Amino acid sequence: xxxxxxxxxxxxxxxxxxxxxxxxxxxxxxxxxxxxxxxxxxxxxxxxxxxxxxxxxxxxxxxxxxxxxxxxxxxxxxxxxxxxxxxxxxxxxxxxxxxxxxxxxxxxxxxxxxxxxxxxxxxxxxxxxxxxxxxxxxxxxxxxxxxxxxxxxxxxxxxxxxxxxxxxxxxxxxxxxxxxxxxxxxxxxxxxxxxxxxxxxxxxxxxxxxxxxxxxxxxxxxxxxxxxxxxxxxxxxxxxxxxxxx
Amino acid sequence: xxxxxxxxxxxxxxxxxxxxxxxxxxxxxxxxxxxxxxxxxxxxxxxxxxxxxxxxxxxxxxxxxxxxxxxxxxxxxxxxxxxxxxxxxxxxxxxxxxxxxxxxxxxxxxxxxxxxxxxxxxxxxxxxxxxxxxxxxxxxxxxxxxxxxxxxxxxxxxxxxxxxxxxxxxxxxxxxxxxxxxxxxxxxxxxxxxxxxxxxxxxxxxxxxxxxxxxxxxxxxxxxxxxxxxxxxxxxxxxxxxxxxxxxxxxxxxxxxxxxxxxxxxxxxxxxxxxxxxxxxxxxxxxxxxxxxxx
Numbered sequence: 001x002x003x004x005x006x007x008x009x010x011x012x013x014x015x016x017x018x019x020x021x022x023x024x025x026x027x028x029x030x031x032x033x034x035x036x037x038x039x040x041x042x043x044x045x046x047x048x049x050x051x052x053x054x055x056x057x058x059x060x061x062x063x064x065x066x067x068x069x070x071x072x073x074x075x076x077x078x079x080x081x082x083x084x085x086x087x088x089x090x091x092x093x094x095x096x097x098x099x100x101x102x103x104x105x106x107x108x109x110x111x112x113x114x115x116x117x118x119x120x121x122x123x124x125x126x127x128x129x130x131x132x133x134x135x136x137x138x139x140x141x142x143x144x145x146x147x148x149x150x151x152x153x154x155x156x157x158x159x160x161x162x163x164x165x166x167x168x169x170x171x172x173x174x175x176x177x178x179x180x181x182x183x184x185x186x187x188x189x190x191x192x193x194x195x196x197x198x199x200x201x202x203x204x205x206x207x208x209x210x211x212x213x214x215x216x217x218x219x220x221x222x223x224x225x226x227x228x229x230x231x232x233x234x235x236x237x238x239x240x241x242x243x244x245x246x
Numbered sequence: 247x248x249x250x251x252x253x254x255x256x257x258x259x260x261x262x263x264x265x266x267x268x269x270x271x272x273x274x275x276x277x278x279x280x281x282x283x284x285x286x287x288x289x290x291x292x293x294x295x296x297x298x299x300x301x302x303x304x305x306x307x308x309x310x311x312x313x314x315x316x317x318x319x320x321x322x323x324x325x326x327x328x329x330x331x332x333x334x335x336x337x338x339x340x341x342x343x344x345x346x347x348x349x350x351x352x353x354x355x356x357x358x359x360x361x362x363x364x365x366x367x368x369x370x371x372x373x374x375x376x377x378x379x380x381x382x383x384x385x386x387x388x389x390x391x392x393x394x395x396x397x398x399x400x401x402x403x404x405x406x407x408x409x410x411x412x413x414x415x416x417x418x419x420x421x422x423x424x425x426x427x428x429x430x431x432x433x434x435x436x437x438x439x440x441x442x443x444x445x446x447x448x449x450x451x452x453x454x455x456x457x458x459x460x461x462x463x464x465x466x467x468x469x470x471x472x473x474x475x476x477x478x479x480x481x482x483x484x485x486x487x488x489x490x491x492x493x494x495x496x497x498x499x500x501x502x503x504x505x506x507x508x509x510x511x512x513x514x515x516x517x518x519x520x521x522x523x524x525x526x527x528x529x530x531x532x533x534x535x536x537x538x539x540x541x
Binding site: 091103 | 425
């Protein structure tokens with residue numbers, strides 16, 4: 001579904017992505033792992049057209065979207081959850097959800113009521129808070145709202161940038177449950193994560209990005225059974241912890 | 247001051263405020279949305295006034311058609327300026343001062359073009375026949391036309407409020423003002439909406455010019471003369487705040503009305519600036535300012 005070929009992205013003169021190749025197939029959940037500052041966020045921004053690459057191609061369903069503008073890319077059905085969630089803090093929860101809805105290409109075919117129901121069955125707390133300003137929500141609730149927005153615009157695929165960062169473990173588990181439900185609905189996901197445990201519970205396959213290059217590509221299960229690789233690339237000590245439940 | 251005179255001054259202040267508010271609203275909305283200052287805003291006001299002079303005075307068109315015509319012409323002209331100039335500078339990532347210079351240049355050129363077409367002599371427009379004369383409001387007798395200007399402004403502001411707070415387009419506009427990048431990543435065609443809203447602002451400025459024609463005179467200086475006070479109004483009210491523009495417009499309008507009545511017009515203007523300075527010392531971002539959209 002999504003293909004990145006030889007992507008080189010710069011911030012000014014800083015060569016952040018140095019020849020990235022990666023692909024995501026329909027229905028998959030792919031994790032992009034790696035230490036901070038290595039280009040994971042830049043990869044998502046390149047896909048969304050927010051930070052266009054200097055060289056290389058981004059293809060979505062065969063179509064070259066490398067030079068498309070962000071709103072054109074979003075309207076192809078790619079949803080985006082930025083690292084800082086990017087909520088419209090002075091709009092209500094409902095108004096935040098309406099933004100992607102109002103921009104849907106086939107808006108006539110989907111009723112707002114159906115979309116609302118879909119979202120609230122996934123994140124019931126958003127229903128309780130629907131008329132509240134987005135800025136008054138707790139961290140976990142804000143992350144849910146940001147994810148919900150991306151689900152509305154991302155009918156084909158959702159890009160998530162560090163969705164569990166800075167959240168309490170209980171909240172993280174809650175979110176992971178929601179991600180698993182999204183995955184069960186065969187919704188394609190590309191997940192950037194620093195937290196290996198989150199990735200292990202949701203992703204089918206993963207890439208490890210280090211210093212702007214892809215260093216490894218493995219099925220998630222295979223990687224979780226290689227503590228040496230986890231240690232080497234992610235600095236994770238998996239000594240006593242178990243892998244994901246079978 | 248007798249009570250009826252007092253009421254008359256209050257109404258005078260509201261009439262002045264009405265023109266200020268109409269002009270300031272377009273300017274502050276565009277600043278809140280795109281972070282740019284349109285120095286050519288006064289040009290659209292002037293163009294509206296001159297257009298009405300010709301359409302009504304020379305061609306015999308009714309005032310009631312001249313008003314929407316002024317809106318349309320200035321909407322299209324403003325949209326063109328935004329699409330061909332401002333949008334490009336934004337796309338190229340230029341500093342906001344570049345847009346300042348662009349719009350200033352556009353205004354200066356436009357002013358000369360107006361002078362070439364209409365001449366440089368000041369003229370006073372005619373009040374439409376249906377609004378001639380005065381109306382009794384209790385102890386006060388007041389010109390019908392001036393009451394109309396106040397009422398019209400209330401209608402326009404109510405319309406803008408409904409647009410921004412109760413429609414889907416309003417949600418998208420506010421989302422762009424809050425975080426344009428994320429809004430685009432959720433599918434919003436921000437460049438198009440920016441152009442439309444810019445045109446809306448300049449269109450309203452054009453209508454303000456039509457309305458002001460019979461009250462203030464129509465002359466080539468009107469583009470910049472009023473702009474200084476309008477900048478005061480939007481800074482005082484808080485950049486990007488429509489509510490702020492209404493309140494600060496009324497305050498400044500009243501200060502000028504009473505100042506002119508009790509002292510002189512010049513002192514009144516100085517007083518208006520003094521009020522602004524005083525409030526800014528207490529509230530540096532203006533009455534309802536939220537912090538600059540720019541860095």
